[in-house]
Amino acid sequence: MLKRSDAVLGGAAILLGVAVFANTLGFPKMPDGAPGPALFPQILAALMVVFGLIILLQSTRPHVEEDRHYDTVAILKAGGVLVAIAAYVLLVQRLGFLITATVILLGLMLMLGARLRVGLPAAVALSVFSLVLFEKVLRVPLPPGILGG
Amino acid sequence: MEAALSGIEHLADPTVIITFIVASVLGLLFGAIPGLTATMAVALLVPFTFFMDPIPAVVAMVTVSAMAIFAGDIPAALVRIPGTPASAAYTDESYKMTQKGEGELVLGVDVVSSAIGGLGGAICLMLAASALAEVALQFTSFEYFWLAAMGLSATIMVASESSAKAGISILLGLLLSTVGLDITLGYPRFSFGNVELLNGIDFIPAMIGLFGVAEVIRNVLDGDIDFKPVKVKAEGIFRGVSSTLWRYRGNMLRSGILGVIVGIMPGAGADIAAWMAVAVSRQRSKEPEKFGTGHIEPIVDAGTANNSALGGAWVPALVFGIPGDSITAIVIGVLFMKGLRPGPSLFSEHPDVIYAVYFSFIVANILMVLFGYLAIKASAYILKVPRNILLPAIVMFCIVGSFAINNSLFGVVVMLAMGVVGYYLEINGVPVAPVVLGLVLGPILEKNFMFSMIKTDWDFTLFFSRPVAAVLGVITIAIWLVPLYPKLLGKRSATTAAQ
Numbered sequence: 001m002l003k004r005s006d007a008v009l010g011g012a013a014i015l016l017g018v019a020v021f022a023n024t025l026g027f028p029k030m031p032d033g034a035p036g037p038a039l040f041p042q043i044l045a046a047l048m049v050v051f052g053l054i055i056l057l058q059s060t061r062p063h064v065e066e067d068r069h070y071d072t073v074a075i076l077k078a079g080g081v082l083v084a085i086a087a088y089v090l091l092v093q094r095l096g097f098l099i100t101a102t103v104i105l106l107g108l109m110l111m112l113g114a115r116l117r118v119g120l121p122a123a124v125a126l127s128v129f130s131l132v133l134f135e136k137v138l139r140v141p142l143p144p145g146i147l148g149g
Numbered sequence: 150m151e152a153a154l155s156g157i158e159h160l161a162d163p164t165v166i167i168t169f170i171v172a173s174v175l176g177l178l179f180g181a182i183p184g185l186t187a188t189m190a191v192a193l194l195v196p197f198t199f200f201m202d203p204i205p206a207v208v209a210m211v212t213v214s215a216m217a218i219f220a221g222d223i224p225a226a227l228v229r230i231p232g233t234p235a236s237a238a239y240t241d242e243s244y245k246m247t248q249k250g251e252g253e254l255v256l257g258v259d260v261v262s263s264a265i266g267g268l269g270g271a272i273c274l275m276l277a278a279s280a281l282a283e284v285a286l287q288f289t290s291f292e293y294f295w296l297a298a299m300g301l302s303a304t305i306m307v308a309s310e311s312s313a314k315a316g317i318s319i320l321l322g323l324l325l326s327t328v329g330l331d332i333t334l335g336y337p338r339f340s341f342g343n344v345e346l347l348n349g350i351d352f353i354p355a356m357i358g359l360f361g362v363a364e365v366i367r368n369v370l371d372g373d374i375d376f377k378p379v380k381v382k383a384e385g386i387f388r389g390v391s392s393t394l395w396r397y398r399g400n401m402l403r404s405g406i407l408g409v410i411v412g413i414m415p416g417a418g419a420d421i422a423a424w425m426a427v428a429v430s431r432q433r434s435k436e437p438e439k440f441g442t443g444h445i446e447p448i449v450d451a452g453t454a455n456n457s458a459l460g461g462a463w464v465p466a467l468v469f470g471i472p473g474d475s476i477t478a479i480v481i482g483v484l485f486m487k488g489l490r491p492g493p494s495l496f497s498e499h500p501d502v503i504y505a506v507y508f509s510f511i512v513a514n515i516l517m518v519l520f521g522y523l524a525i526k527a528s529a530y531i532l533k534v535p536r537n538i539l540l541p542a543i544v545m546f547c548i549v550g551s552f553a554i555n556n557s558l559f560g561v562v563v564m565l566a567m568g569v570v571g572y573y574l575e576i577n578g579v580p581v582a583p584v585v586l587g588l589v590l591g592p593i594l595e596k597n598f599m600f601s602m603i604k605t606d607w608d609f610t611l612f613f614s615r616p617v618a619a620v621l622g623v624i625t626i627a628i629w630l631v632p633l634y635p636k637l638l639g640k641r642s643a644t645t646a647a648q
Contacts (some may be wrong), residue, residue, distance in 0.1 A: 009577045013317050020324060020339075028336055034607060037331035040595045041324065046171075048320045054313040070370050078366045078572075081544060085362070086563045088548050089558050104363055106542045112369065112537035122538045130549050138200045140553040 006059035015050030080111050097144015101127040115126040156504025159204045159514065168205040169230045169509075172212035175515055177524040179213070180220025181531045183230040184368040184537070185218035188475045188582070191379055192360040193543070195353050196482055203487045204505045206552035210483065211506060213515040214476045218419050219517055220456050223528050226255045227378040235419035235455040238447075245443030247379050257386035258445060259452050262401065262523035265394070266453035267514035269405040270412065270460025275507050277413075278496075281468045285493035290604070293469070294597035295621035297590050300471040304416025304583050304626040314579040315416075321570075322587020323594070325350050332596055333603075345559040352482045352588050353559040354551035355567045359581050360475075361547040362568025365540050367575060383526035397449045400430060404594055408454035412461020414581065417479060418474025419455040427456035460510055467491055470593060474584035478589050528554070641648035 020041055027038035035042075082106045092100045105123035108114065134140040159165060169613055172194075179190035192215045198206035221232030222243065224274075229244035231237040246255045263495040288296075301323075305315045328339045329349030340346035394401065411422040430450040431440050440447060462473030470491035472478035484491050487500055524531070551564040571581050605611035613619040 004323065009314075009317075009579070015322075016324075022338065024620055025590060027338065028334060029256055030333065033602075036333045037336040039602075041327045041338065044320050044323050044327070048317065051313045051316040051320065055317070056310070058311070058313065068344075074370045074372055077442060078369045081362070081369055081540075082565065082569060084544065085561065085568070089561050092558070101545055105545055107542035109266070109537055112540060114535065114537040117537070118484070118535070123541075126545060127543050130545060134549055134553060138197070138553065140549075140556060142549070142552075 003059040003061075006055055010052045010054070010056030010059060013055065014049050016050060017045040017048030019078065020048070022084055026133055031148075033037055084108050092143050092145070094145060099128060099145060104148035152500030154244070154502050155501050156508055159189060159505055160208070160508050162205075165205050165208055166201075168201075168208050169212055169512060169516065172209040173216050173513070173520045176213035176216025177220040178519060178531060179335075179523060180217030181223045181463050181528060182188065182227075182534060183224050183232055184364065184371075184536070185543070186364065187214050187221070187235070188361075188479070189360045189364055190214070190217050191476050193546055193550060195356070195479060196553045198483050199353075199486065199554060202487060203484070203499075203502055206483060206487065206515075207480075207502060207505050208509040209508040210480055212516075214459055214512045215263075215267050215456065215510070216517060216520065218268075218459060218486035219260060219452075219521055220524055222259035222263070222452065223256065223525060224378075224532060226252055226259065227381070227528060228532060229579060233420075235423050236451075237420065238423040239451045242441065242444060242447055244479050245449070246439075249443050251382060251443070251445075252379055252381040253383075254393065255448060255526050256381060256383075256447065257388070257390040258384070259446055260474070260518060260525070261390050261394060262449050263456040263521070264399060264514045264517045266408060266456035267459065267517065268511060269401075269453070270409055270457035271507060271510035272460075273406075273409040273457070274460040274463050274510065277409075277464045278467050278503070278578065279545045280571040281464065282493045282496040285468050286360060288469075288493070288617070289524065290597040290600045291615055291618035292621060294601055295618055295625055296469050296613070297597065298413035298469055299621060299625040299628065300465070301583075301586065301594070302625055303414055306628055306631055311578065314577070315583050318379055318423050318574060318581065318583035319587040320581050321574075322584040322589075323591040324587075325355065325584070326588050326591025327595070332592070333599055344559070350555060350563060350588070352585070353486075353554045353558060354564040355588060356479060356482070356549050356585050357547050358564035358567025358569075358573035359584055361550075361572030362564060363581065365543055365547075365571045365573055366538055366568065368536070376605050378529055378532045380526070380529065383522060383528075386522065389598075393445055394449065397446060400446065400452045402452040403429070404454040405457040408457030409464075411454070412473050413464050415465060415473055416586065417458075417472055418462055419458040421456035423451040423455040426450040432498065456514070463506060463510075467495065467506065468493060472586055472589060475585055478582070481589050482585075500577035503506050508624065522584045553647035564629045573613075595616040 022039040024041050030036040070090055087101055088104055102123050105126055106119050109119035170647050176190055179185040191210055194209055205584050208439050218235050220336045221236035224230050224232045225236040225240040226243040226247050236278045301319050325569045337347055378442055407426055408422040411417050427447045431437050436447055464471050465471040466477035466481055474480050481491050522528055528586055548561055551560040554560055613622050
């Protein structure tokens, strides 16, 4: 019986190794013809293929089927976390830190089951706290967006 | 001596005192709340250390990790969930004692044995690091190449589930470290025309993604955990602790030393130290039948070992720039960021930083008794912090922290990508910490390898020409051959079984 997740993992490692190796073929050599920038990544890529093969081979061994599948809701929520981070990247320049952070925090809190009357003050407080901490204390300029000039 | 005094002087600075207090609180919170770990606490701290002087930065990282590893014991005893992986080895034992009404004693033993283990680890660190630094001064690129190779190989060998999976994890980190301009010709590798990638993948956003985002995703997937903490009276926690610890003083010495040795080994940290201490404890105990029924002995052993491992991990980190665990991998990255190159020269050029590490270990572990007491007193509240508020807050700190390093949204993108990668690796049983090890050690390994190769005119045998290098090389190759040993032994046992 094949342990599918391990087979995929091993296959992915092999593919990554091959892709990296192929990419290094275009790297220049040292002036005296000795291997240069390509050598180290090539060794790593070759080892990656070897380890990938080992995992692929081990995945064909008999094993106890693991009972670890998450329910769809949990998977969607985890996806929501990733979407929230991506949304931050896309929105923060336009909306500014304060609005973006509050919206994202509140969205995540509600998604994870917080009540609005707890989530809203918490989201606002955390956004303001982060803004003060990073902008005033650490002097990291966060995007002001439509709120600031 | 002068440096020692200036080290103490630095610690009396108000900024440093505030750092001790804030870092203690932070470490205790991250340790006591299940799902948040010591490594995650240190990872989220890094963006802040970026804006600190080297000494408060070091103080913060030492204190956070020491407090978090202790505080992981609190939910283990009260709700049977380890606060950090380092407490997993004795969670059941602790909880059984709490159920028997001995919760106060468990927590008292936890805090005091952690502090003593931590102090012991600090003393070993001082003795070992200064002595080894003298030796390491003689090292050339050959020795450093072998040390880095040995460190990475050892990480693969101590991997609990699958060596091949730990191997992929390290290789991924090493490959990520090759992105950007190379050291021999300045050729842009794997940057695909992207200007941001020319500078390479910054290890801070990568690490926040691996340890922060990936953990949040895992928490979300695991869903809500219903905590019903057992109530304990914090006032009573120190009653009976000294007599218990005195009875097991031999255990503490043994486990303290074991913890330091495990800590020194690259790739093995506090969690493995705790598991090993429990195993040795059961083997050597006079009353092994009591193990698993709520017995204090393994708790003393593991509580000591996991905190002494923290000090041990700093030995190779400071002396060779080779991390002993995932926390010191982060520390090395931070020191580099501060323009401090970990290695023997750090001992002569910046002895004040070295002494700051030593002293902050001592101060943090003394503070632990007081702060630990307060944390136990507040534990009922800490465990009630709503996770649906806490996890979004951590996501936001991950975002802002990755942004703050270069004031660039690219950092957030790297963090997001590494969060997804980290999560994928995690659910497939691939340990994530070796990625960070590879990312930090990659440039060191490649530089020393290429320099040595060019120096010897591509004659690999010269890697064994210096005595120390030869010994290190032989050890490394012996580690590579480890997977073959069980095959040889297995064949023999199979034939004996057949007879």
